[in-house]
Amino acid sequence: MNQIIDISNWQLLLGLLFILLAQVSSFVFHLGLNRDIAIGTLRTFAQLFLMGFVLTYILQSDRALLVVGVFLVMVVSAIFIIKGRVAEKQVSYLLPTFLTMLVSYFATAMFVSGLIIGSSPWWEPRYFLPAGGMVIGNSMSALAISLERFFRDLRQQRDQIEMQLSLGAGYREASAEIFRNAVRAGMIPSINAMMGVGLVFIPGMMSGQILAGIDPMIAIRYQIVVMLMLVGATTLSSVTIMLLIRKRCFGSGEELLLTSS
Amino acid sequence: MTEPILEIQDLSFSYEAGGGEIFSHLNLRVEEGEFLLVKGPSGMGKSTLLRLICRLQQPRTGIIRYQGREITLIAPSVLRSSISFVAQIPKMTDASVRDNLLLPFSFAVNKAKTAPSDESLELMLRNFYLESVSLSQSAMKLSIGQMQRLAIMRAILLNPDILLLDEPTSALDPESAGMVFSLIERLNIDEGKTLITVTHSDYAPKLPRAAIYRLHERTLHREER
Structure with a gap:
């Protein structure tokens, strides 16, 4: 029961539907947020993956x-x-x-x-x-x-x-x-x-x-x-x-x- | 020759380092009990001169002495409770007339001074042509002319040695302006207060100890009376 369910790459990409919703809204209602949403999404992926790698390494370290x-x-x-x-x-x-x-x-x-x-x-x-x-x-x-x-x-x-x-x-x-x-x-x-x-x-x-x-x-x-x-x-x-x-x-x-x- | 209460030596000032000078090698000597009127068109730096005297701004070069001591050697709050500056646009806090008048007594440097009673404040209000103003009413609801007189009264309550008045009548109608000028003349004659007033108006005080200076070409020139 306590087994943690892993999120696969495909499931992770499914999460981008939320971003698609925001992008479409920004486009339809001229919110002017398309660029910020795109950059924000890319940064979220990049920064967190980077942090994941760093943390994996650091958590095992004793320095x-x-x-x-x-x-x-x-x-x-x-x-x-x-x-x-x-x-x-x-x-x-x-x-x-x-x-x-x-x-x-x-x-x-x-x-x-x-x-x-x-x-x-x-x-x-x-x-x-x-x-x-x-x-x-x-x-x-x-x-x-x-x-x-x-x-x-x-x-x-x-x-x-x-x-x-x-x-x-x-x-x-x-x-x-x-x-x-x-x-x-x-x-x-x-x-x-x-x-x-x-x-x-x-x-x-x-x-x-x-x-x-x-x-x-x-x-x-x-x-x-x-x-x-x-x-x-x-x-x-x-x-x-x-x-x-x-x-x-x-x-x-x-x-x-x-x-x- | 007695020591002047205020002395300015070789004062130069510009807003930015290396920028155009507002004052250049300005000298001034003020005796105790004098009534100094500094005249000149707007934008020549008359207000800045007063602000330099009470250290709201710092000179580039030159020395200002109060009672023989360089003002940079005096704690700023001590200096400003002895040399009071009243700004061109009077400022009140959002409180009653009484609270505004007693505000300076809440500051650490003035704690040793006795705050005046309601009776003496009311008497002073009458002397400052403010008999229609009550101590409990909001100071923010006063007219600009009333605020100007109240601001001068608030500064006087600290019994400063020198009172610096920046264009005290510029925002006032002729009647209110007349009241303010008559008031400051009385402060000089009756109480022997040293006053330095800057103005661009044509006001010419008829006082025995009045001296009129004109700010011209970045320095002060005394006018013959």
């Missing part, structure tokens, strides 16, 4: 450096995705964002894999990499939301900030509300996910484990850890990054450097 290397590649990819979503030219935010992501996600994945799950060694790839991957994937979106909102609000509320600075406010005081709103905007999706999980949706990892024949009572424990981990990682990374980036938005006289252009 910590290799596991950490894969983790590093994942964070570097995430920073490029954030760069594509946050169009900010005046303040250089990429390096502090990258370093914070690297340290905070690594610490979170290490904590979950080594301490909560208790794998030995802590970098055991079948625990460490999925944990790291989920943290990076979810938190990356949160960071992009926070950063985008922070830069936008600072520009839009420039006059309000300068009014407060002119009356003796420090840069932290003058940007306190914008800071709060930006961090909140990034954290809310992961908190909302905790509200709906198990009721509105069955999360991907849990579904995967159940499909693989794992006892649902074990699968939910993993899922609970994942949900908690995502809130923690999002908080840690977004608060740290916003603190670092906020400092860069103000000059030596605590003047706002972002202009409205």
Whole structure:
């Protein structure tokens, strides 16, 4: 009963019918999405097959450096995705964002894999990499939301900030509300996910484990850890990054450097 | 010769490094209790001059001293609670008149200063020609002229040594403009406040300690009265 059913190549291609449906809809209703759907489909196949080969190799490996290397590649990819979503030219935010992501996600994945799950060694790839991957994937979106909102609000509320600075406010005081709103905007999706999980949706990892024949009572424990981990990682990374980036938005006289252009 | 309250030496400024200069080798000396009026057409950098004095912008070269100390050596929040800048378009937060007036007292640098009581705020509102305004009403519903006077009042509550006013009447009708000018003249005469006002209007103060400067060819020229 617990035998996993393999998906053959032909069955996999059958899944392309979903893409055909999307392509036809885009064509008929002039959605302009045909190119993106095609590229997205190709990338899904290519990237996941590549990951499959890499994981097959890494899961059999016993080299910590290799596991950490894969983790590093994942964070570097995430920073490029954030760069594509946050169009900010005046303040250089990429390096502090990258370093914070690297340290905070690594610490979170290490904590979950080594301490909560208790794998030995802590970098055991079948625990460490999925944990790291989920943290990076979810938190990356949160960071992009926070950063985008922070830069936008600072520009839009420039006059309000300068009014407060002119009356003796420090840069932290003058940007306190914008800071709060930006961090909140990034954290809310992961908190909302905790509200709906198990009721509105069955999360991907849990579904995967159940499909693989794992006892649902074990699968939910993993899922609970994942949900908690995502809130923690999002908080840690977004608060740290916003603190670092906020400092860069103000000059030596605590003047706002972002202009409205 | 006494030490000036504010001194600018050899100031140069351009918006971008290597770009066209707004000021070049500008010098200025302001004595305590003076009323300085800086005139010149729009777009010449009059507002920028005020923003440089309170460090909302940084000069390329040159030195600005407040009470003999370079302003770059003073914590920005300390400097700005001593040299208050009121912007051309007055800004209020979406709160009551009272909350707006007391906003500066919520900042760490002003915590030692005593926030005024409702009675003294109401008295000040009358002195600022705002007798029809109540402390509990929303500041966002005031006219631009009322907001301008409220913004000046809010800056004055901190008892700054120097008040910088950027085109305080540019958005006002003649009656409101007259009120603002009469108000700032009184601040200078009655309280001995040092004021630096920039304007492109024809206003000519009749004050014993008034000095008029014109911004021309990237530097200031004193006008004879």
